[in-house]
Amino acid sequence: GENVEQHPSTLSVQEGDSAVIKCTYSDSASNYFPWYKQELGKGPQLIIDIRSNVGEKKDQRIAVTLNKTAKHFSLHITETQPEDSAVYFCAASSLGTGRRALTFGSGTRLQVQP
Amino acid sequence: NAGVTQTPKFQVLKTGQSMTLQCAQDMNHEYMSWYRQDPGMGLRLIHYSVGAGITDQGEVPNGYNVSRSTTEDFPLRLLSAAPSQTSVYFCASSPPGQGLVSYEQYFGPGTRLTVT
Numbered sequence: 001g002e003n004v005e006q007h008p009s010t011l012s013v014q015e016g017d018s019a020v021i022k023c024t025y026s027d028s029a030s031n032y033f034p035w036y037k038q039e040l041g042k043g044p045q046l047i048i049d050i051r052s053n054v055g056e057k058k059d060q061r062i063a064v065t066l067n068k069t070a071k072h073f074s075l076h077i078t079e080t081q082p083e084d085s086a087v088y089f090c091a092a093s094s095l096g097t098g099r100r101a102l103t104f105g106s107g108t109r110l111q112v113q114p
Numbered sequence: 115n116a117g118v119t120q121t122p123k124f125q126v127l128k129t130g131q132s133m134t135l136q137c138a139q140d141m142n143h144e145y146m147s148w149y150r151q152d153p154g155m156g157l158r159l160i161h162y163s164v165g166a167g168i169t170d171q172g173e174v175p176n177g178y179n180v181s182r183s184t185t186e187d188f189p190l191r192l193l194s195a196a197p198s199q200t201s202v203y204f205c206a207s208s209p210p211g212q213g214l215v216s217y218e219q220y221f222g223p224g225t226r227l228t229v230t
Binding site for chain 1: 118147149154155156157158159162172173204206217218219221222223224
């Protein structure tokens, strides 16, 4: 089955700096790669996703890049703010199979220092 | 819309006890799933359902049962609780996701379960 590895496990940046979180996946059939943000005591919430037919996607300060050949994808957050502090999870899935199960990475705890 | 709701928020069980974690959604989503979250391991899929009357196993199904009699509800049953089932449990739902429609999964607030 699919295996998703995520690095780093913790990341501390100064407010205004950029943050990058990287994930690799093992199953070449995976074609959907979402990123979720989890705040303390809450369920994960989707912040951005990308499909395998797209190399990059941006939404304001957040961007995701995908390299299918190398089987890795990354989350980029620019101009970080204290409210960006949370745990971020990458995930991979094979859409079209009906199962739509997400395989998650182990998470990155991002701390933005004011 | 209330979105995805889960009850209870917290639960303590003794080894061998059984219980049901409740999950409900009011968005008419066909796809629902249960995950458990353990420190340093992300979220792992327990069971999922693609519609009423249809369920299937995920990555870590042992010790858990599910049923889906309605579109709205997807309860998770622990048959005989074990300390290894101490975890935070999340229910999620997702729309049919055809074409360019988002495949976003909406998560509930979670149930923190401790088995002693």
